[in-house]
Amino acid sequence: MQIAAKTPEEYISKLPEDRKKAITKLRNEIKSNLPDGFEETMNYGMIGYVVPHSIYPKGYHCDPKQPLPFINIASQKNHIAVYHMGVYADKKLLDWFISEYAKQSKVKLDMGKSCIRFKKPEHITYDLIGKLASKMTSKEWIDNYEAAFKK
DSSP, X not given: OOOXXXXXXXXXXXXXXXXXXXXXXXXXXXXXXXOTTOEEEEETTEEEEEEOTTTOTTOBTTBTTSOEEEXXXXXXXXXXXXXXXXXXXXXXXXXXXXXXXXXXXSSOOEEOSSEEEESSGGGOOHHHHHHHHHTOOHHHHHHHHHHHTOO
């Protein structure tokens, strides 16, 4: 479910009330914990946190005109999603997240390669998502990205 929006604020304004609160809280948690070197933007129809071209001029290999994506948050049809490319690229970070999630949530983890899905807003582990956002610098992400994703 993509929402046509030019800014994160516009994106949030188009959400149902319960999703507005959850996405706003996720956004604030990520922004307050994300290391320097990332920039908030709209990308792929979601609120995104990217390494801008000013830091990584090569951009994203799938579309070099796009900045290098790192984290996205979105209100999907049946869930709220946090897409974190770092857990896809770094097994140690993934293992840390899975372990911490089990300690903090009574709800089974619903996760794909980089997508963490929360079916209900009240199940979102906001503090844990904030800690996850803080675990990788833009330099570390670039290094991981180039090692794992660049052809």
